[in-house]
Amino acid sequence: MSESIEFQLAENGYYVSTTVGVSMRPMLRNRRDRVIITPVGEERLSKWDLPLYRRPDGKYVLHRIIGVEDGYYVIRGDNTYAKERVPDAWVLGVMTEFYRGNRHVMADDKGYRRYAAFWQTIYPLRKPFHSVRMLASRVKHKLFPKK
Template sequence: MLKVVVENDAFFDVMKIELQNGIKEVMFKVKGTSMWPFYLDNKTVVYVASPKQLRKYDVVLADYDNQVLLHRIIKIEGSTYTLRGDATYRKEVVDFKDIFAKVTHHQTNKKRSEQSKWYRLTVILWVNNPFRKILLKLRSK
């Protein structure tokens, strides 16, 4: 198998063009820990497509402050979306036009649909867990 390493900026620029030109799906390995516990650094592969319809708790790729974020939608108000990583505290507010892809599936051990009822329930429980901040602090120690 041929392995090619591409810088993130170049990869995401090409991805945006390909998704706009009709490619159905792009997959890549997650880098970073902001989406723990659902996505694991350098282990989880995500599959993304153009964002036709967005709902609260979807994971999206968005341009924010000169970088690309892979974060979860935690609030929608009109065309304004509030995003946050599952393992972060900071919130980012973006417009719909800044979102260029939506995660449809992810795979760490087995491929999982982002829309499955069980997975979405798990996400809702984690995002709204009153002890989430405490658990994140304990994890970072």
């Protein structure tokens, strides 16, 4: 059970895991939703794909491709603001399907691809929206403190 993700991808041809963290919210929720990852082949991934990659510090990350460049991908989580440059060599696999609760979604589903494109396109609006929501939450707690 403790084999590495790399081993499981090579041995089984897929890897299934519960997602951890909030960087892919609202699509993937912390310790609730599940992703199915398959190994990457020779072909390069496309914009809006979700690669699973391993940073040099050993951390595994599943974030979205927002740009495909020569030898690397530009990547950003759906709920993060910073871009990351990820060399092809870091990429272990790509999400081919996921379960959001009991709902099963294929990564090549047209509706899902539209959602991914939309969510990344409205990126400039996310930060102010998030700030307003946080401010509203603080005001609410100040006016109506929990007893």
